[in-house]
Amino acid sequence: MFHWLEKHPFFFAVAVFLTIAFAGLIEILPNFAQASQPTVGTKPYTTLELAGRHVYIKNNCMGCHSQLIRPFKSETDRYGHYSLSGEYAYDRPFLWGSKRTGPDLMRVGNYRTTDWHENHMKDPAAVVPGSIMPAYRWMFKNAADIDTAYAEQVTVNKVFNTPYNAEIPMADGTKATVPLAATLDEAKAAALEEAKVIAADMKDQDVKDAVAAGQVPEIVAMIAYLNSLK
Amino acid sequence: MENRPLEYDYTVAKWFMLTTVVLGIVGMLVGVILAWQMAFPAVNLMAGEGLAEYTNFSRLRPLHTDSVIFGFTLSGIWATWYYVGQRVLKVSMAESKFLMVLAKLHFFIYLLVVVAVVGSLLLGISTGKEYADFEWPIDIAVVVVWVIWGMSIFGLIGIRREKSLYISIWYYIATFLGIAMLYLFNNMEIPTYFASGGIGAWYHSVSMYSGTNDALVQWWYGHNAVAFGFTVPIVAMIYYFLPKESGQAVYSYKLSLLAFWGLMFVYLWAGGHHLIYSTVPDWMQTMGSVFSVVLILPSWGSAINMLLTMKGEWQQVASSPLIKFMILASTFYMFSTLEGPIQAIKSVNALAHFTDWIVGHVHDGVLGWVAFMIMAALFHMAPRVYKREIYSKSLMNTQFWIQTLGVVLYFTSMWIAGITQGMMWRAHDEFGNLAYSFIDTVTVLHPYYTIRAVGGTLYLVGMFLFAYNMYKTMTSSRRVEESELQNASPMGA
Numbered sequence: 001m002f003h004w005l006e007k008h009p010f011f012f013a014v015a016v017f018l019t020i021a022f023a024g025l026i027e028i029l030p031n032f033a034q035a036s037q038p039t040v041g042t043k044p045y046t047t048l049e050l051a052g053r054h055v056y057i058k059n060n061c062m063g064c065h066s067q068l069i070r071p072f073k074s075e076t077d078r079y080g081h082y083s084l085s086g087e088y089a090y091d092r093p094f095l096w097g098s099k100r101t102g103p104d105l106m107r108v109g110n111y112r113t114t115d116w117h118e119n120h121m122k123d124p125a126a127v128v129p130g131s132i133m134p135a136y137r138w139m140f141k142n143a144a145d146i147d148t149a150y151a152e153q154v155t156v157n158k159v160f161n162t163p164y165n166a167e168i169p170m171a172d173g174t175k176a177t178v179p180l181a182a183t184l185d186e187a188k189a190a191a192l193e194e195a196k197v198i199a200a201d202m203k204d205q206d207v208k209d210a211v212a213a214g215q216v217p218e219i220v221a222m223i224a225y226l227n228s229l230k
Numbered sequence: 231m232e233n234r235p236l237e238y239d240y241t242v243a244k245w246f247m248l249t250t251v252v253l254g255i256v257g258m259l260v261g262v263i264l265a266w267q268m269a270f271p272a273v274n275l276m277a278g279e280g281l282a283e284y285t286n287f288s289r290l291r292p293l294h295t296d297s298v299i300f301g302f303t304l305s306g307i308w309a310t311w312y313y314v315g316q317r318v319l320k321v322s323m324a325e326s327k328f329l330m331v332l333a334k335l336h337f338f339i340y341l342l343v344v345v346a347v348v349g350s351l352l353l354g355i356s357t358g359k360e361y362a363d364f365e366w367p368i369d370i371a372v373v374v375v376w377v378i379w380g381m382s383i384f385g386l387i388g389i390r391r392e393k394s395l396y397i398s399i400w401y402y403i404a405t406f407l408g409i410a411m412l413y414l415f416n417n418m419e420i421p422t423y424f425a426s427g428g429i430g431a432w433y434h435s436v437s438m439y440s441g442t443n444d445a446l447v448q449w450w451y452g453h454n455a456v457a458f459g460f461t462v463p464i465v466a467m468i469y470y471f472l473p474k475e476s477g478q479a480v481y482s483y484k485l486s487l488l489a490f491w492g493l494m495f496v497y498l499w500a501g502g503h504h505l506i507y508s509t510v511p512d513w514m515q516t517m518g519s520v521f522s523v524v525l526i527l528p529s530w531g532s533a534i535n536m537l538l539t540m541k542g543e544w545q546q547v548a549s550s551p552l553i554k555f556m557i558l559a560s561t562f563y564m565f566s567t568l569e570g571p572i573q574a575i576k577s578v579n580a581l582a583h584f585t586d587w588i589v590g591h592v593h594d595g596v597l598g599w600v601a602f603m604i605m606a607a608l609f610h611m612a613p614r615v616y617k618r619e620i621y622s623k624s625l626m627n628t629q630f631w632i633q634t635l636g637v638v639l640y641f642t643s644m645w646i647a648g649i650t651q652g653m654m655w656r657a658h659d660e661f662g663n664l665a666y667s668f669i670d671t672v673t674v675l676h677p678y679y680t681i682r683a684v685g686g687t688l689y690l691v692g693m694f695l696f697a698y699n700m701y702k703t704m705t706s707s708r709r710v711e712e713s714e715l716q717n718a719s720p721m722g723a
Binding site: 002003006007009012013016017019020021022023024027028031032035036057058059060061062063064066068070071072073074075077078083084085086087088089090091092093094095096097098099100101102103125128129130131132133134135136137138145147148149150151152154155156158159160184 | 267268271274275279282283286287288289291292354355356357358359360384387393394395400403404407408411415420422423425426427429430431434436437439440441442443444445446447448450487491494495497498499501502504507508509510511514517521580583584585586588589655656657658663664668669672673
């Protein structure tokens with residue numbers, strides 16, 4: 001059979017393809033629908049949080065920080081409850097990372113605050129002596145891309161039915177709703193309102209001035225995103 | 231006319247040889263910068279505060295991985311394809327104008343993609359998935375390049391004189407099919423600009439998969455991009471170049487059959503070992519783990535087949551630096567394909583995952599196996615495509631030892647770093663509290679990061695020697711005809 005295949009390139013290619021496609025079908029398909037179900041209490045991102053998530057991706061934070069707490073005592077002691085599949089239901093892309101040069105950030109919103117992040121992003125080694133993380137001072141100057149974040153919200157709402165403007169069950173039995181603005185201008189206004197809350201806890205005067213003038217620096221969106229990780 | 235040997239056309243092979251060398255140096259230079267940044271964070275500011283955004287570790291890291299994978303390695307694969315393909319199929323590129331145009335198109339569109347990738351990664355335009363960082367416009371261009379290559383493969387096969395496909399061709403076909411399938415499915419994404427009716431950045435997209443599913447598809451891709459980018463085509467090379475250079479016939483045809491079909495079947499299952507103790511179902515993690523261990527068989531099948539090909543001719547390892555490169559490559563292949571399965575065992579993975587040990591594993595595979603084999607292939611090709619002798623054998627020897635030392639420093643330091651960090655993360659004191667804060671597990675690694683940076687720098691020095699040697703070979707070495715070169719092949723022209 002193999003000799004025959006070696007003389008018939010087309011059938012050879014078909015045989016190779018079937019051999020390699022087989023595993024993917026069996027491993028990926030059966031679980032597909034189940035794995036995309038959210039856990040109770042998991043909400044989609046607001047416009048500002050999503051813009052912050054884009055800043056996180058733009059600067060490749062996942063190159064050094066995981067967002068995946070494994071079910072070991074040493075990890076739950078350090079980072080909190082181990083990760084559940086449904087907590088990632090609205091993560092496109094997933095940001096588990098593959099290397100922990102720095103600590104896990106899956107629940108960083110539970111134990112770090114806005115001003116901690118502000119100081120840390122400006123000069124990591126001043127906050128954590130011995131840190132090898134570089135400073136991210138340009139985030140204080142660059143403007144966050146709210147437009148693209150809003151476009152992504154509209155897209156996932158339309159294409160994947162991500163539940164914006166819909167009641168979402170929370171762990172304590174209450175319902176929560178994450179609004180999706182009807183227009184880009186409304187989205188910008190809402191993001192700015194969120195940004196003002198963050199900026200109020202910050203010390204950097206340039207950032208405060210920018211937000212007061214109606215702009216959203218990357219650092220504000222970034223902190224909104226980090227605070228949402230719980 | 232009938233009795234003249236075929237004149238092969240190496241135009242495109244030469245172009246890809248050039249990008250192999252250039253992108254290899256770029257990718258490894260960025261890697262060395264990253265290594266020094268981890269040892270000494272001040273290096274992040276090497277171009278000043280103003281440019282820090284573009285020179286800091288996190289922005290540069292994808293540029294390193296992508297330029298080594300999609301720059302250096304892919305160029306190497308294509309350089310060898312446009313050389314090996316013609317020779318084992320006994321047909322010249324010059325015989326088909328169509329294939330020639332296709333091959334040139336292949337090269338130039340690839341160059342455009344390289345430029346677009348470098349620019350977009352520096353600007354931070356990324357989908358956020360490792361080794362699949364490119365946004366949709368680049369993805370489409372990549373698919374075009376890939377389809378052209380496929381047409382080139384099957385076009386050349388279509389007009390072949392040698393009816394039976396040599397082992398290397400099997401592996402090139404598998405590379406083409408494997409990457410095509412993986413890349414397409416993993417990069418399924420929706421451009422937000424169009425879906426939202428024209429809002430935001432035009433190049434931005436959102437993944438079709440979310441969370442755990444996205445992770446599953448990504449590591450099915452990520453692991454098998456290693457399979458079909460770093461293993462399969464490199465095996466294609468060694469099956470051609472080692473017998474050619476040594477003048478020895480491949481040791482066992484049956485073993486090559488077993489290794490090929492075994493590798494094809496087993497490799498795809500192993501992707502799950504990147505997700506052990508994650509939120510993907512337990513049975514998938516176990517499958518990933520088990521199949522990773524089974525993967526030793528086909529991997530070692532190829533490697534042993536190569537080592538036994540040298541049976542009775544081991545003196546060549548001492549006398550020929552080129553054979554040295556290839557034998558070290560297949561030795562590192564064995565080493566790396568043993569190390570990987572060990573890391574995929576669940577209890578070992580609990581310790582090793584997220585640590586530098588994984589980084590060490592990747593690099594003993596890529597530096598020791600992939601890069602050594604690609605450089606050996608280029609050294610073998612150079613006298614035949616440029617019709618000039620290799621400029622300096624002693625320089626080759628020097629390069630070999632400098633780079634070997636570099637790899638050894640790299641993986642030994644990363645072993646120690648990874649295991650140290652893994653042990654410290656999980657250590658509890660007598661009261662059951664965590665024994666170390668996270669930063670303790672970072673500062674302790676400084677010496678190992680420094681050793682790694684030295685190892686990487688040595689390897690880069692070797693790359694410069696390689697580039698210099700190739701340049702001198704191209705331009706000012708003694709002219710030589712292929713018939714004068716030693717080691718007429720067991721397989722004919």
